[in-house]
Amino acid sequence: QVQLVQSGAEVKNPGASVRVSCKASGYTFTAYFLHWVRQAPGQGLEWMGVINPSGGGTTYAQKFQGRVTMTTDTSTSTVYMEVSSLRSDDTAVYYCARRSQSSGTYYFDYWGQGTLVTVSS
């Protein structure tokens, strides 16, 4: 069965960086794009960007350009997202999500369990 398993919770100081991992299993890793979406406490979902595991091509939301880096390791079927220059408003649960498509439309059919990142001094 398809699974996306993320790394554990992190607590970081303002100005630091954090790297979150997302390990995929149960499907051909390079066949599906993986997205990152975050959810601040009590808020809605916010798209951060996408990585193509086959080749590593990325697209980042304009808000996060210059501060987010997504990478892939095909040997372990894992994608990583690093956020730098952390601020208190980066405190959120970060999710990876697999993109599927049907008849030319796209949707997220599997999600990781989420990783809580807390930014606090």
Added chain:
Amino acid sequence: QSVLTQPPSASGTPGQRVTISCSGSSSNIGRNAVNWYQQLPGTAPRLLIYSDIQRPSGVPDRFSGSKSGTSASLAISGLQSEDEADYHCAAWDDSLHGPVFGGGTKLTVL
């Protein structure tokens, strides 16, 4: 501020039918498919409706989606206590070059 607009809350009694709206613009809902996600307390979102009206396998037919112009709706009939959750709409946005979400609607089963 979310790009898509949803009511923050909705409620109903067991057995009732409730609808949740999602309003967007010509650059997102007006041109692209709408997806709905259900998020039970403390868990990750789960795909509920895709391509405006399609249900993934395993989703009960009590859940249905519709779209007209730049708005979409999620309907839940025969409301059950386990439907108590947050519901998020989403669509691709051609101007922002990425998916956009609503702020989520918290559904309470009274």
